[in-house]
Amino acid sequence: MTAPALRWPVAVLGATGAVGQAFIRHLDGHPWFDLVEVAASERSAGRPYREAARWLEGVLPPSVAALEVTACTPETVRAPIVFSALDAGVAGEVEAAFAAAGRLVLSNAKNYRMALDVPLVVPEVNGDHLALLGRQRAERGWRGGIVTNANCATTVIAAALAPLHAAFGVRQVFVTTMQAVSGAGYPGVPSLDILGNVIPYIGDEEPKIERELLKILGTCDGHRVTDAPIVVSAHANRVPVEHGHTACISVGFERKPTPEQALAVLRAYTGHEAVRGLPSAPTPALLVRDEPDRPQPRRDAHLGRGMTTSVGRVRADHLLDLRLVAMSHNVVRGAAGGSVLNAELLVATGQLAGLVAS
Ligand code: NAP
DSSP states (O other), X not given: OOOOSSOEEEEEETTTSHHHHHHHHHHTTOSSEEEEEEEEOTTTTTSBHHHHSOOOSSOOOHHHHTSBOEESSTTXXXXXXXXXXXXXXXXXXXXXXXXXXXXXXXXXXXXXXXXXXXXXXXXXXXXGGGGHHHHHHHHHOOSSEEEEOOOHHHHHHHHHHHXXXXXXXXXXXXXXXXXXXXXXOSSOSOHHHHTTOOBOOOTXXXXXXXXXXXXXXXXXXXXXXEOOOOEEEEEEEEOSOSSOEEEEEEEXXXXXXXXXXXXXXXXXXXXXXXXXXXXXXXXXXXXXXXXXXXXXXXXXXXXXXXXXXXXXEEEEOSSSSEEEEEEEOTTIIIIIHHHXXXXXXXXXXXXXXXXXXX
């Protein structure tokens, strides 16, 4: 791992929203990145951050409170590394403008995730897919680039299944998610809709899980990704939980493991070698719980500064081969923290210097 000699200046687009705020918390005191700019919509631009944002959690770092929020353009935001927490309605055009202007964009929006030349990365699982950036620059003529994070529910499922897929070949996935309200942003779901309730629908969530998982678990030859040959059936539910998406997963395999064999693989998992030891990388990469009633979002979502994926209840399944429960913090692991880890991986592997306009 190569630590940078100087901290890179970075910016957050969509800095006033739920994910934008998670970026600000995660970047506070970061050893490699210095948050110097915050940007949001015209509603917020021109105002001090402390006035533009309704700060949701913990202490707003004083250095950020005083920053003036700018518009989301490459002319007003100068940092070479740009973390995007933009609403999908605007992310497409804005992120492309930054990439064309020579910036590295680490996006949380859905717009580019399935593009053939755009890496969709959960760093421990498929950090090697960052190699697609070369093709992206060549084909689009961009001096910078776009790297995307997965949908937050897909992230937890991919993290839990990656070691099992490598060892036994996942072929079928039947998954039911219980997703936190913070996944809908701020102000998000009206309280009278969600308190004491379960909403068995999250717009476009099931198709995202069903297609993104195949790309993340697919193989990359440096130029293209071949999807993993997995059939996925997803049920997505919104539940009255603040943070932490839980996934109950039944899995069918090419080579059927016993629960004990699957547990041994999950426990031994260390993830992509280049990710280990990075500032945002959790240790262990996966936390396997033995208690029969874990993981639970209230107790486990904040482990590893929100970056730990917890897995438990690994047992035989009557429908497919195995079933298990996985959970991680949707706003940190599934969004801001995952993006920062992607940027750390690019820095540590020397892939950033060639990408970003000086
Ligand atoms: P959010 O709370 O609604 O925040 C949206 C942000 O986008 C705000 O900063 C808002 O700025 C900005 N914005 C809206 N319209 C804009 C425009 N026309 N120009 C520039 N900025 C604009 O949403 P969120 O939950 O943080 O989600 C942000 C992105 O991350 C979305 O694409 C979402 O799908 C994705 N994501 C979210 C999660 C999660 O757990 N929440 C997880 C993974 C991915 P103003 O305050 O000025 O309006």
